[in-house]
Amino acid sequence: xxxxxxxxxxxxxxxxxxxxxxxxxxxxxxxxxxxxxxxxxxxxxxxxxxxxxxxxxxxxxxxxxxxxxxxxxxxxxxxxxxxxxxxxxxxxxxxxxxxxxxxxxxxxxxxxxxxxxxxxxxxxxxxxxxxxxxxxxxxxxxxxxxxxxxxxxxxxxxxxxxxxxxxxxx
Ligand code: NI
Numbered sequence: 001x002x003x004x005x006x007x008x009x010x011x012x013x014x015x016x017x018x019x020x021x022x023x024x025x026x027x028x029x030x031x032x033x034x035x036x037x038x039x040x041x042x043x044x045x046x047x048x049x050x051x052x053x054x055x056x057x058x059x060x061x062x063x064x065x066x067x068x069x070x071x072x073x074x075x076x077x078x079x080x081x082x083x084x085x086x087x088x089x090x091x092x093x094x095x096x097x098x099x100x101x102x103x104x105x106x107x108x109x110x111x112x113x114x115x116x117x118x119x120x121x122x123x124x125x126x127x128x129x130x131x132x133x134x135x136x137x138x139x140x141x142x143x144x145x146x147x148x149x150x151x152x153x154x155x156x157x158x159x160x161x162x163x164x165x166x167x168x169x170x
Contacts, residue, residue: 002034003041004052008098015145018048018055021079024121028058032077032119035060044097046135046170048142051098057081059139061170063132076126081116081140083109084125092134094148095169105157106148108137131168138170 007013021028031054039047039060046061057080065073088110095103111129114136118124128136138148152158 001037004034004038006038006042006047006051006097007053008100010099010147010149013053014050014098014142014147016050016055017145018050018057018143021056021058021117024079024117024119028056028079029119031056031058032060036062036075036077039097042097042169044169045131046139047097048139050142050145057143059136059143061132061135061139063135077119078114078116078124078126079119079121081114081136081143083112083137083140084115085113086137087111090130090134092131093168094134094138096138096148097169098142099147099149100169101160101162102149103159103161104148104152106134106138106151108134108151112136114140135170 035047038052049056049058059078059081061076063074086109089107090110091105091107093103094106112133114126116124
């Protein structure tokens with residue numbers, strides 16, 4: 001169990017393009033465990049490795065159970081994820097563990113297909129919609145140095161809140 005410090009703010013370290021993982025070894029498993037510990041300690045829904053200062057293409061997402069959609073309370077640990085397909089458009093509220101105190105209304109694809117490797121290197125395809133699709137797009141953006149505020153053109157769609165109000169940071 002290792003909770004790491006989450007980098008915050010619009011800082012150069014969060015703007016780097018993360019590198020592909022090529023070696024699926026014990027240190028990758030340790031990184032993923034640290035990411036899960038850190039995400040859960042911060043009550044987040046998702047985290048990219050760069051948010052704890054590691055510029056590798058690794059994301060974790062843990063969804064709360066949602067009875068309205070087919071998305072179960074499921075854990076995703078994806079390595080080298082790429083969006084293979086995007087469909088539709090949906091504007092929704094987003095927060096980020098690296099931008100505490102800010103939420104915004106962000107337009108994202110309504111559904112996506114993500115291709116990625118598991119922590120053991122096996123290729124998988126994941127289809128997602130709603131909040132899970134949003135979380136995948138947000139985390140993959142992190143791997144490319146993109147923050148959700150970059151995707152908001154209208155400044156009125158950025159809101160400043162008490163940190164404690166932020167329930168769904170990704
Ligand atoms: Ni984020």
